[in-house]
Amino acid sequence: MPLHKNPIINTTVNNITGVAIPTTIKTTAENSDYFIGIDANGELYKISKANLLAGLSTGGGTVNSDVNFANVYLLLHGEGSTVLDSSAKAYNIAGNASLSSTWHQFGSQSIFFNNSYLSVANPGDMVIGTQDFCLEAFIRLTAYPVDYAVIFNNFLSSSQRFVVYLANNTTTGENGLTVTNGVFNVTQSISSASLNSLGWNLNQTYYIAAKRINGQVSLWRDGVQIASGAMNTDFNYVANTFIGAYSSNNYFFAGYMDEFRFSLGVSRNVSVIPSTAFPDN
Template identity: 30%
Template structure:
């Protein structure tokens, strides 16, 4: 009498650590799977350990020309396009990204989920800038309604500076630092704060680390804006594309060292905060556990 043999059924085998074996269809036994995990060659399909802290997660995926921007966080927010569209012209992951420009941005109603106070947080995204300006990638309280030059916080990039910025009408907090990123290329930008230390990262390398106890809360009731800043009635757009925008409140996501791991399509990396593998070969696949006789 035959007995069940537990195995992993998938679309291909996972290459061994040596990389000498090419993918092939087949079934993995649990013993094989555990051996591959120990060797570090089994895809990591664990969920995001900080997912419950994610306030906004925009993968910017969809059909070219679409104006639907879906928030994939655990508490989805409404995101409204104002000229911004999904574009397949450029993409870091998923075959599409958000296209932004002088009259193209998106908004989400202000929420306490976007207010960090003096606590830990992380704001990050992949950006592809076609022409640099003193642009904001994302921010809150832009002073659009009242016309005042206020911003609760904003993630910015210019031709020479990258970082975090706040102005409450009296005190300016500029946590920007110099960079050498080129236009017309994808860059991962992240600003995190952990226990009063604010770190700025570009493509996985920390550019600056400073003591920061600023309260990054709203100045007014203006929307969160993506792809531009309306700074006291003056609009400063981001000319280019944004992919994988993620805002995390209450956690710095472990972004505290001199370097951080940046998601990529090499090996077993995934897009930000997702449970799906994002490499070209592994895109939107599932590994299924079944009993096979």
């Protein structure tokens, strides 16, 4: 139903019965909260806080759209009964990570990883090459890894891989949010440091991003750049892709992910934390 900014005044309203008026008062609306409205036909409907705000800012109609949607190669909302890729590629998502309503940034569910993973088998057209890229997700750790918690892995060999991960207390010159090409890293801290000391708290939500523009990789947390470095690597290969683990049996990410998006050929503005779910068009 359409969103209208008109005052909720309609003669039909006076005839509606059975609508209980809540007595609970809140001073802050959560993203998962809903508001009751009345459309132009006098019918009641509910709308989420995120869509309400987006509708007010755009004047109604389509809530939002992505002018670079054709560049989206993976888009996981974590909604429904199975994990689906909502990008135009519509890759088949395999693996044993589950959907959970315990926490979610948007919608009503997210993807829960507990010694589990998601994978895309040999996605033929997901060749990074020398293109710009941007990986984004809302993440929520529930346990620290002994050493590595992989968020995304596009792996061909030990020297040909694109991996985004969190490194904890390592002595190998990579700690915190890190990107590697298998030869060298762009990392939050080259000194041994715990994730906790680098600002990664358990059960706290973070909007993270790893992007490349013109050969320069930068890492972001909650709209703030936390690391950068040159990485003009040509990732010119087709390989299995894993989310939430390095492979099916090691370096697992423990916790939740929501709104996972991977874009190629475009480097997005990640300095603003998204206030709505990523669009499907």
